[in-house]
Amino acid sequence: xxxxxxxxxxxxxxxxxxxxxxxxxxxxxxxxxxxxxxxxxxxxxxxxxxxxxxxxxxxxxxxxxxxxxxxxxxxxxxxxxxxxxxxxxxxxxxxxxxxxxxxxxxxxxxxxxxxxxxxxxxxxxxxxxxxxxxxxxxxxxxxxxxxxxxxxxxxxxxxxxxxxxxxxxxxxxxxxxxxxxxxxxxxxxxxxxxxxxxxxxxxxxxxxxxxxxxxxxxxxxxxxxxxxxxxxxx
Numbered sequence: 615x616x617x618x619x620x621x622x623x624x625x626x627x628x629x630x631x632x633x634x635x636x637x638x639x640x641x642x643x644x645x646x647x648x649x650x651x652x653x654x655x656x657x658x659x660x661x662x663x664x665x666x667x668x669x670x671x672x673x674x675x676x677x678x679x680x681x682x683x684x685x686x687x688x689x690x691x692x693x694x695x696x697x698x699x700x701x702x703x704x705x706x707x708x709x710x711x712x713x714x715x716x717x718x719x720x721x722x723x724x725x726x727x728x729x730x731x732x733x734x735x736x737x738x739x740x741x742x743x744x745x746x747x748x749x750x751x752x753x754x755x756x757x758x759x760x761x762x763x764x765x766x767x768x769x770x771x772x773x774x775x776x777x778x779x780x781x782x783x784x785x786x787x788x789x790x791x792x793x794x795x796x797x798x799x800x801x802x803x804x805x806x807x808x809x810x811x812x813x814x815x816x817x818x819x820x821x822x823x824x825x826x827x828x829x830x831x832x833x834x835x836x837x838x839x840x841x842x843x844x845x846x847x848x
Contacts, residue, residue, distance in 0.1 A: 692731075695728070
């Protein structure tokens with residue numbers, strides 16, 4: 615029987631999620647990559663990696679996702695709630711449709727996937743963990759993305775609540791990335807590097823190291839680990 619633990623990563627087909635998948639495979643985990651529209655972009659990462667497709671904003675697809683993930687290797691031990699959208703919409707531009715999308719993706723989906731993992735792990739009589747990807751700017755949000763920042767703040771509250779509710783079966787932690795992956799605005803990264811206490815921006819590797827640490831940190835739960843070069847201190 616294969617004793618490698620299995621990590622389900624939502625939004626794992628690109629950017630930070632894909633970097634996580636690559637790193638964790640190298641550390642000896644088996645990985646299930648959830649993807650929606652980017653499944654074709656996933657390279658062949660070997661027999662220890664599988665993909666499952668689902669639109670997390672679709673209730674029916676969300677309800678079947680975890681079961682399909684379990685079928686890949688017969689178990690799931692850890693969950694990384696990484697799937698995200700980053701809409702730039704002022705309060706005047708925020709529609710009910712946009713609100714529902716960000717709240718479903720950043721709160722509803724993580725909650726019900728966490729619930730499914732808890733039930734699965736409890737039935738197996740083992741332990742596991744959940745990592746929620748938040749954002750360091752929720753402590754100092756801007757006016758450009760109110761729905762996004764509110765939804766990420768709620769995900770942090772969910773992290774702390776489930777750390778109590780799902781213990782001792784599951785540890786639940788969060789990671790708040792700072793300036794680690796550019797959306798194309800290199801001038802922002804240059805200016806941010808000058809302002810940060812550490813005087814440089816980060817990389818995807820900084821985040822995946824934090825993920826790997828929290829997966830094995832057996833005495834850590836309810837923590838929001840800021841990987842931001844000190845940005846939260848500004």
